[in-house]
Amino acid sequence: MNVIETHGLTKHYNKGKIKALTNVSLTVPQGQIFSLLGPNGAGKTTLIKLLLTIVFPTSGSAKLLGKDISDYTSHFKLGYLAENHRFPEFLTARQVLYYYGKMSGVEKAKLDVKIPQLLELVNLGDWGDTKIRKFSKGMLQRMGIAQALTNDPELLFLDEPTDGIDPVGRREIRDLLQELRNQGKTIFLNSHLLSEVERISDSVAILKHGELIRQGTVEDFISIKKQYLLQIAEGNETLKNICKTNEIPLISQNGHFIVSVHDDAHLNHLIDRLREKEIVIQGITPRKISLEDFFIDVIEEKAEVV
Numbered sequence: 001m002n003v004i005e006t007h008g009l010t011k012h013y014n015k016g017k018i019k020a021l022t023n024v025s026l027t028v029p030q031g032q033i034f035s036l037l038g039p040n041g042a043g044k045t046t047l048i049k050l051l052l053t054i055v056f057p058t059s060g061s062a063k064l065l066g067k068d069i070s071d072y073t074s075h076f077k078l079g080y081l082a083e084n085h086r087f088p089e090f091l092t093a094r095q096v097l098y099y100y101g102k103m104s105g106v107e108k109a110k111l112d113v114k115i116p117q118l119l120e121l122v123n124l125g126d127w128g129d130t131k132i133r134k135f136s137k138g139m140l141q142r143m144g145i146a147q148a149l150t151n152d153p154e155l156l157f158l159d160e161p162t163d164g165i166d167p168v169g170r171r172e173i174r175d176l177l178q179e180l181r182n183q184g185k186t187i188f189l190n191s192h193l194l195s196e197v198e199r200i201s202d203s204v205a206i207l208k209h210g211e212l213i214r215q216g217t218v219e220d221f222i223s224i225k226k227q228y229l230l231q232i233a234e235g236n237e238t239l240k241n242i243c244k245t246n247e248i249p250l251i252s253q254n255g256h257f258i259v260s261v262h263d264d265a266h267l268n269h270l271i272d273r274l275r276e277k278e279i280v281i282q283g284i285t286p287r288k289i290s291l292e293d294f295f296i297d298v299i300e301e302k303a304e305v306v
Contacts, residue, residue, distance in 0.1 A: 001066065003155050003186045004028035004051065008060035011046050016058075020046040021210045023060070028188065028203070033181050035189045035197045038207035039299055044190050045083075047207070048157055051188075052080060065155060076105065079153035081144040083160045083190070089133035093124055093143060096132060097150055104151035111150070118146040123172055137164035145173065149180075156180065159190045174200050198222065198291035206298055214298055221294045227287040228267065230257040233280040242273045258287060 004027065011021040021043040028034045038044050049055045051062055053069055067074040087096045094115055101111040119125045122142035127135070135143065141164060148156055161177075162170045170193070177187055177200060191197050197204065198218055206214040214221070232239060239257065243250040248270055249260040261267045274281060 001030045002027045002063075003030045003065050004034075004063070004188065006047075006051075006060065006062040009047070009050060009057055009062050010059045011043075011050055011055065012058045019210050021050070021207075024207070024210075024212045025060075026205050026212060026215055028186060030186050031181060031184050032202040033177060033187045033189060033200050035191060035201040035204045036207065037191075037194070037197065037204060037295055042207040043210040044207055045159070046210070048159065048188075048190065052078070052157065076151070077154040079148035079151065079156040081148045081156075081158045081161055083163070085140075085144050087132045087140070087143065087147075090131060092129050092131055093119060093135075093146075094128040096143065097147055100147040101150035106151050114150065114152075118149055121149070121176065122146045138166060138169045141165050142169070142173070145176065154185060156185060156187045157190075158187060160192065161189070162191065162193055162196055170196060194292040194295055195290070204291070206295065208299055218291060222289055222291055224287050224289055226261050226263065226267075228259050228261070229283070229285050229287050230259050231282040231284070232257070232274070233282055235274075235277065235279040238277050238279060239274065242270065242277070246270065246273065 006027075007025050009021060009024045012019050024043075024047065036044050036047065046055070050057050051064060051069060052075075053072075062069045064074045065077055088099075091099065097115045097118060098111055101115070102108075106114070116125070116128065119128050122145055124139060124142055124146070127139070132140070132143070141161060145158070145161055148158065158177075162173050165173065174196065177189075181187060181202075189197065189201065201218050203215070203217050204221060205212060230239075240250060242248075243259065246269065248266070251258040259267075259270065261270065271281065271284070
């Protein structure tokens with residue numbers, strides 16, 4: 001089952017002059033951690049607002065948990081943590097969770113049991129009676145996740161959940177999100193911390209200028225099989241001719257070359273041809289790429305195929 005489906009979802013402002021989101025179609029299966037990436041102004045927040053019906057689409061459609069987004073009953077099973085969220089500073093952590101739980105329609109008896117569990121879950125068990133004004137940024141982020149869970153949602157929207165949290169705190173939240181996924185919950189994550197996204201996400205979508213330009217698994221994006229970084233002292237044109245003759249894809253990027261081969265024998269064949277032409281090979285190493293590198297290449301379109 002897909003818990004999120006969008007078909008041609010579009011949001012334009014000012015009579016079409018501002019194209020916040022254009023023709024976005026994507027799916028998010030149940031039980032995944034799905035991350036939405038893109039530079040500032042790419043349309044990430046607009047997409048979340050459309051899914052939560054904070055704003056309404058210009059055209060296109062979307063479903064949450066099998067129901068059209070116009071059906072408010074789907075919201076009973078949603079949890080949401082907004083970026084730069086704020087809680088009333090005069091309330092204690094326990095009171096905040098009670099307040100948000102009641103707004104979500106949770107009965108008092110259930111909240112009396114659930115609130116201590118949520119505080120323990122986000123490592124704030126000893127802070128339940130402390131006023132929010134005394135909380136650090138990291139503690140506030142963990143409180144935000146706790147409030148998003150008060151109604152035991154099936155689908156969680158988390159906007160920058162690890163913002164302002166130290167490495168230990170990020171690991172704790174990472175472990176928490178993985179635990180929630182293992183319980184069958186689906187998590188829609190918006191984050192600029194690509195190293196965290198790479199570690200935790202099952203699938204990723206990338207927006208640019210309001211359009212969806214990539215969607216796939218993290219493994220699809222960072223796995224580069226049979227590609228090598230090649231550095232030579234001179235003879236660039238000779239290398240290009242050898243690769244063209246032997247049907248070896250070649251990319252020039254940031255002062256070195258990237259070659260794609262079928263297998264080790266194919267790679268050795270290339271090396272033999274270079275040696276025949278007396279091309280000095282300074283280095284040849286398997287290519288590795290991080291999600292951040294992939295993201296930057298896609299957004300900036302650095303690579304030039306030669």
